[in-house]
Amino acid sequence: MSVTDELLANNARYAEGFSGPLPLPPAKKVAVVACMDARLDVHRILGLQEGDAHVIRNAGGVVTDDAIRSLAISQRLLGTEEIVLVHHTDCGMLTFTDDDFKRSIQEDTGLRPQWAAEAFPDLDEDVRQSLARIRANPFVPRKDSVRGFVFDVATGKLDEVV
Amino acid sequence: MSVTDELLANNARYAEGFSGPLPLPPAKKVAVVACMDARLDVHRILGLQEGDAHVIRNAGGVVTDDAIRSLAISQRLLGTEEIVLVHHTDCGMLTFTDDDFKRSIQEDTGLRPQWAAEAFPDLDEDVRQSLARIRANPFVPRKDSVRGFVFDVATGKLDEVV
Numbered sequence: 549m550s551v552t553d554e555l556l557a558n559n560a561r562y563a564e565g566f567s568g569p570l571p572l573p574p575a576k577k578v579a580v581v582a583c584m585d586a587r588l589d590v591h592r593i594l595g596l597q598e599g600d601a602h603v604i605r606n607a608g609g610v611v612t613d614d615a616i617r618s619l620a621i622s623q624r625l626l627g628t629e630e631i632v633l634v635h636h637t638d639c640g641m642l643t644f645t646d647d648d649f650k651r652s653i654q655e656d657t658g659l660r661p662q663w664a665a666e667a668f669p670d671l672d673e674d675v676r677q678s679l680a681r682i683r684a685n686p687f688v689p690r691k692d693s694v695r696g697f698v699f700d701v702a703t704g705k706l707d708e709v710v
Numbered sequence: 711m712s713v714t715d716e717l718l719a720n721n722a723r724y725a726e727g728f729s730g731p732l733p734l735p736p737a738k739k740v741a742v743v744a745c746m747d748a749r750l751d752v753h754r755i756l757g758l759q760e761g762d763a764h765v766i767r768n769a770g771g772v773v774t775d776d777a778i779r780s781l782a783i784s785q786r787l788l789g790t791e792e793i794v795l796v797h798h799t800d801c802g803m804l805t806f807t808d809d810d811f812k813r814s815i816q817e818d819t820g821l822r823p824q825w826a827a828e829a830f831p832d833l834d835e836d837v838r839q840s841l842a843r844i845r846a847n848p849f850v851p852r853k854d855s856v857r858g859f860v861f862d863v864a865t866g867k868l869d870e871v872v
Contacts, residue, residue: 551738552792552857558757559868566866572802574748576713584764584780586736589753595720598754602746605767607780613825614776618746618769620815621827626802630714640734640788653782657848663775665783686819693712704728706721 570599572626578602579622581678582634583609583641587701590634602628608641609634610666611678620687629690631682634706635675636699641667671698675709732761734788740764741784743840744796745771745803749863752796764790770803771796772828773840782849791852793844796868797837798861803829833860837871 579602582590590596590603604618611633622628646665654660668674675696682694697706741764744752752758752765766780773795784790808827816822830836837858844856859868 550792550855551740552794552855554738555740555756555758555794556868559755559866562755562757563866569800569864570749572747572749572800576716578713578717579746584741584766584784585734586761586763586765587732587734588765589758589760590765591751591753592760593721593724594717595724596717596751598751599748601748603748603750603752603767604746604769605765606776607766607783612776612779614768614774617774617823617825617827620823621769621802621811622746624815625806625811630712632714632717638731638734640783644787649783649787653786653849656851659848661779661782661849663779665779686821687815687823689818693714695714702731704721704725706718 574599574601574626574628576600577628578630578632579604579619579628580632580634581609581611581615583607583636583639585636585639588634588636588699593699593706594632602626608639608666608668608674609678610674611681612666616685616687619682623688623690630693633675633678633696634699635671636701637671638701639671642669642671672709736761736763736788736790738762739790740792740794741766741781741790742794742796743771743773743777745769745798745801747798747801750796750798750861755861755866755868756794764788770801770828770830770836771840772836773843774828778847778849781844785850785852792855795837795840795858796861797833798863799833800863801833804831804833834871
């Protein structure tokens with residue numbers, strides 16, 4: 549049995565206790581941008597319930613153009629007002645460089661990705677970079693509450709980056 | 711108190727019961743690409759525990775270049791082998807068109823986004839489009855188990871798109 553099949557069996561159990569559809573717009577009017585890291589269960593970390601918040605995740609929790617696309621849709625079409633960024637300690641993005649990663653892909657496939665891998669050497673600096681990208685972007689209209697945090701994978705705590 | 715402050719108070723409670731750091735590579739060697747929709751708690755839907763899987767999320771659960779970037783890092787640097795795509799019924803991406811959304815942003819800001827909004831008119835078709843983008847992409851090496859599902863927000867069940 550593949551892991552995917554195992555997850556489908558888990559889903560069947562989840563559906564047994566499932567209660568009806570919730571509204572489409574996020575109840576708490578918040579969008580979270582977090583790293584894809586396996587140790588981050590964003591709902592548990594922030595005490596979110598189903599229906600509360602948009603959750604956008606990618607490698608690093610970096611504010612890429614795709615994160616901006618998602619935030620623009622979240623705020624402009626679905627009414628969210630606050631943004632919470634979550635990076636974390638021991639992040640994989642601290643362990644390589646864009647140049648080395650893209651070179652290894654080029655050696656493996658013959659093609660170099662046109663995209664940046666978005667690796668970073670400093671966690672707090674990258675949170676600030678992501679905050680700055682949101683503040684500078686014209687497509688995300690609501691910027692009164694845009695705050696960035698580092699999740700400590702050893703303690704479970706969020707520390708704000710200011 | 712802002713919603714963000716409320717979520718930080720939730721995090722303090724989470725950290726009280728937190729037990730130590732888990733390993734960085736996902737234990738179940740799986741990456742999930744899902745919509746950012748507020749009604750999807752990916753961990754609960756799939757019965758995932760902390761440490762199990764990478765979770766990549768954006769508006770629509772669409773396989774964008776940024777999702778490819780995250781999947782490439784997930785497979786090439788952190789050893790994941792299976793991919794699970796999760797779209798869902800009643801998705802916001804079914805309710806608008808790229809042209810109208812980008813026109814409204816242009817009228818509001820004077821600037822038209824260079825990116826596609828990735829709205830779609832048909833759920834199953836878009837799951838197939840995302841599966842096809844992964845299969846066609848040279849930067850994602852492991853494609854033996856790439857499967858796509860629609861989560862039903864009324865029943866909690868996943869239905870596979872074939």
